[in-house]
Amino acid sequence: MxxxxxxxxxxxxxxxxxxxxxxxxxxxxxxxxxxxxxxxxxxxxxxxxxxxxxxxxxxxxxxxxxxxxxxxxxxxxxxxxxxxxxxxxxxxxxxxxxxxxxxxxxxxxxxxxxxxxxxxxxxxxxxxxxxxxxxxxxxxxxxxxxxxxxxxxxxxxxxxxxxxxxxxxxxxxxxxxxxxxxxxxxxIASHKFKVEFHGRPAHAGGQPWNGLNALDAAVATYSNVSMLRQQMRPDERVHGVIEDGGTVPNVITQYSRMNWYVRSPSMKRCDDLLKKVEKCCEAGALTTGCDFNFIRAPTYKNxxxxxxxxxxxxxxxxxxxxxxxxxxxxxxxxxxxxxxxxxxxxxxxxxxxxxxxxxxxxxxxxxxxxxxxxxxxxxxxxxxxxxxxxxxxxxxxxxxxxxxxxxxxxxxxx
The missing domain is CATH 3.40.630.10 (Zn peptidases)
Structure with a gap:
């Protein structure tokens, strides 16, 4: 000293x-x-x-x-x-x-x-x-x-x-x-991450069954998180946007990307809430058959x-x-x-x-x-x-x- x-x-x-x-x-x-x-x-x-x-x-x-x-x-x-x-x-x-x-x-x-x-x-x-x-x-x-x-x-x-x-x-x-x-x-503390969904393109009018829709994975994830909010504490926040949702309507979206913030008053609670939000992303990928990966950003502590x-x-x-x-x-x-x-x-x-x-x-x-x-x-x-x-x-x-x-x-x- x-x-x-x-x-x-x-x-x-x-x-x-x-x-x-x-x-x-x-x-x-x-x-x-x-x-x-x-x-x-x-x-x-x-x-x-x-x-x-x-x-x-x-x-x-x-x-x-x-x-x-x-x-x-x-x-x-x-x-x-x-x-x-x-x-x-x-x-x-x-x-x-x-x-x-x-x-x-x-x-x-x-x-x-x-x-x-x-x-x-x-x-x-x-x-x-x-x-x-x-x-x-x-x-x-x-x-x-x-x-x-x-x-x-x-x-x-x-x-x-x-x-x-x-x-x-x-x-x-x-x-x-x-x-x-x-x-x-x-x-409060904040975890920040992006999630990418990788699907398979196809003609949306001719053969949509051959595609895996990455936009659907993002939409499903957004809906999952919206339902999760019913069980969140009043002092917690989860908010996100779809940064990339495809290009044209007549092509099944091959790639989508979302940006999420997960906030809670302490790091322990923020870590717990992050795990739940990640499960929402995994579920969106699972239901659409898409692959996914997380891109982490710096965590802000409380x-x-x-x-x-x-x-x-x-x-x-x-x-x-x-x-x-x-x-x-x-x-x-x-x-x-x-x-x-x-x-x-x-x-x-x-x-x-x-x-x-x-x-x-x-x-x-x-x-x-x-x-x-x-x-x-x-x-x-x-x-x-x-x-x-x-x-x-x-x-x-x-x-x-x-x-x-x-x-x-x-x-x-x-």
């Missing part, structure tokens, strides 16, 4: 938090331009070349050394401040978008809040001469391709890490009560909420006049590869609401529209200030870091 960082005395903490806020305020205009540039140029996972170029140029222009293609990923990067011999805090930045609907998950705002947090905390670390390091880590391809999973496999979270932190935009209706933010954002870090975030955000909910009683039935990070190191994944129409949530075109507005940018900036204060706390408050580590180690890894 690295040497413990000196404690920030209570009288110093006011200066530290003020430095975080004032630094972020000084960058507010340039951060808005950065935010709008990313929002106006949405890119899919592992193709975020414009976003990475824009972010790294911004960092370099402000005096930071940037490592491109970090950990072997072409659209990852790191920027770091601090000294060796102390703990490390990682601020994760996302910036990928969704097919056809752009930044409907608001990852432009995640990038903005994370970069703002890095700028504020970096200046506070320099001003207070704290030991330890602060790293901004660009994490591509959160939307289904598991960029953070690949970063974990490459060793990005293997050091003496006090905390990994980030926050995600949400809709106001996703918070009950008069809260202006969420600290502990429970999100988030291990660290209440030690969450409580500190709630306290720090109150300095800004924000009323942040510690933890929602109901899990968000969505998934993130930040869940995998939370199984590796003490982690924080909060939520900050942006103004949207009623009942509009992430992954909706109108959420993408809202994510590009000035009110959403201001929400990201406020969140960034809280993240900056949390990052410095995790470095300068050894008691907080020790408590977060103890909670992380004692949490059930199911």
């Amino acid at each position: 690295a040497d413990a960082a000196p404690e920030i005395r209570s009288e110093e903490w006011k200066a530290v938090t003020a430095t975080c806020r004032e630094t972020i305020d000084s960058f507010e205009h340039s951060l808005k331009e950065l935010n709008k540039a990313i929002h106006s140029n949405p890119e899919l996972g592992f193709q975020e070349f414009f976003a990475v170029e824009t972010i790294t140029a911004f960092l370099q222009n402000n005096g930071f050394t940037v490592q491109s293609k970090a950990y072997g990923l072409e659209t990852s990067f790191t920027a770091e401040v601090g000294s060796n011999g102390g703990p490390l805090v990682i601020i994760c930045a996302e910036y990928d978008a969704l097919p056809n609907i752009g930044h409907a998950c608001g990852h432009n705002l995640i990038a903005t809040s994370s970069i703002a947090a890095f700028l504020g905390a970096a200046q506070a670390i320099k001003s207070c001469k704290l030991p330890g390091r602060l790293r901004l880590l660009g994490t591509p391809a959160e939307e289904g391709q598991g960029g953070k999973v690949k970063l974990i496999e490459a060793g990005a979270f293997k050091e003496d890490i006090a905390a990994a932190i980030m926050a995600h935009p949400i809709s106001p209706h996703q918070l009950k009560g008069d809260y202006t933010g969420l600290a502990g954002m429970d999100m 988030i291990k909420v660290n209440e030690t870090l969450c409580k500190q975030y709630v306290e720090d955000m109150s300095i800004l006049g924000e009323k942040v909910l510690l933890r929602d009683a109901e899990a968000f039935t969505a998934s993130t590869d930040m869940g995998n990070v939370s199984h590796e190191v003490p982690s924080f994944h909060g939520g900050f609401p942006i103004p949207t129409e009623d009942n509009i949530s992430p992954h909706h075109p109108k959420f993408a529209e809202a994510a590009g507005g000035d009110p959403a940018h201001q929400a990201a900036i406020r969140c960034g200030k809280g993240l900056a204060m949390l990052a410095v706390r995790a470095l300068g408050d050894t008691g907080l870091a020790a408590s977060a580590r103890k909670e992380f180690q004692s949490a059930r890894d199911d």
